[in-house]
Amino acid sequence: MQLLEKAPAKINLSLDVLYKRPDNYHEIEMVMTTIDLADRIGLTELPSDKIIIDSENQFVPNDERNLAYRAAKLMKDTYDVKKGINIFIEKNIPVAAGLAGGSSDAAAVIRGLNRLWRLGMSVREMAELGAKIGSDVSFCVYNTTALAKGRGELIEELPAPPSCWVVLAKPAIGVSTQTIYQNFSPDGVEHPDTQGMIRALQTEDFEAMCGKVGNVLESVTLPMYPEVRQIKRQMELAGADAVLMSGSGPTVFSLAHQESRAYRIYNSLRGFCDEVYVVRMLGYHQLLD
Ligand code: ATP
Numbered sequence: 001m002q003l004l005e006k007a008p009a010k011i012n013l014s015l016d017v018l019y020k021r022p023d024n025y026h027e028i029e030m031v032m033t034t035i036d037l038a039d040r041i042g043l044t045e046l047p048s049d050k051i052i053i054d055s056e057n058q059f060v061p062n063d064e065r066n067l068a069y070r071a072a073k074l075m076k077d078t079y080d081v082k083k084g085i086n087i088f089i090e091k092n093i094p095v096a097a098g099l100a101g102g103s104s105d106a107a108a109v110i111r112g113l114n115r116l117w118r119l120g121m122s123v124r125e126m127a128e129l130g131a132k133i134g135s136d137v138s139f140c141v142y143n144t145t146a147l148a149k150g151r152g153e154l155i156e157e158l159p160a161p162p163s164c165w166v167v168l169a170k171p172a173i174g175v176s177t178q179t180i181y182q183n184f185s186p187d188g189v190e191h192p193d194t195q196g197m198i199r200a201l202q203t204e205d206f207e208a209m210c211g212k213v214g215n216v217l218e219s220v221t222l223p224m225y226p227e228v229r230q231i232k233r234q235m236e237l238a239g240a241d242a243v244l245m246s247g248s249g250p251t252v253f254s255l256a257h258q259e260s261r262a263y264r265i266y267n268s269l270r271g272f273c274d275e276v277y278v279v280r281m282l283g284y285h286q287l288l289d
Helices: 067-079 101-116 123-130 135-142 177-182 194-202 206-211 218-224 226-237 259-269
Strands: 002-020 026-046 051-054 084-090 146-149 154-157 165-170 242-245 252-256 275-280
Touching: 002 101, 002 135, 002 194, 002 242, 026 101, 026 165, 026 194, 026 275, 051 067, 067 084, 067 101, 067 123, 084 101, 101 123, 101 135, 123 135, 135 146, 135 154, 165 226, 165 259, 177 218, 194 206, 206 242, 218 226, 218 242, 226 242, 226 252, 226 259, 252 259, 259 275
Parallel strands: 051 084
Antiparallel strands: 002 026, 026 084, 026 146, 146 154, 165 252, 165 275, 242 252
8 A cells, every 4th residue: 555645845934033941942933834845755555564764865864863764653653553664755855954844754754644544643633743753843744824833833824825936045055953043142133023924924915925024043044154145135136025044044935926027036046056946835734635
């Protein structure tokens, strides 16, 4: 028996760090949505009781360090399933890019195994289990548009953003999320208007949404990696409606209402940056994909 699951990348429309908690996690508020750039996960039952990661991407571990492996192990242990599984990962999302690729793979494995093994878990139950793997996994289980609070695991669904184009550019560097958070200082940082972003989504106001994008982690990543700032500037010059770094970076995205504008931005980045994508915003429930 084989089953396929789509694992889309996420972008942050806003990302705010409120304070550092006594448990050393940061209390955050993020508005996130999904885009049409996705890994594909194939789940195939095995005759023997083991977990195999089947991926040809050189940047992704093929063992228990893989978040997809950890998701399968957690599902097996939690529900005492004595079956083996082969996890094929077609990796299309750039790795260590701020697009939650690993978290989305883990979430897709949880959704897929829930179906394959007929466990009957609700979305909330899957998201709570996913939080044990990583803060972004809960959001990725929902696969929608949402406000994420706490350390990222408390999810409140929001309306999908107005339909538009997203141009993504990833410079040839990987950024460690942990390092960026460790170097973050709230002093003098301009905080995004999270409530304003939520209102823009509720009123389906594309211009207001563009006016409210903001990410406090730019205050760490931009000085550390000048190429990220350069890409931002290039996108702005090419006429993007909004430009922002996703997560802890280094991927920068721009929003464009018109397709022609999106391709103008894309063309302006060629020669500048090897990994550039033009995709559609998704942002609505796709649990059955
Ligand atoms: P986030 O936005 O959630 O911080 P990211 O996009 O910055 O995530 P990922 O692509 O998820 O980063 O990868 C981060 C690290 O996790 C990489 O160094 C990679 O080796 C490891 N990893 C483990 N499993 C996976 C996976 N299935 N896909 C991608 N990376 C994985």
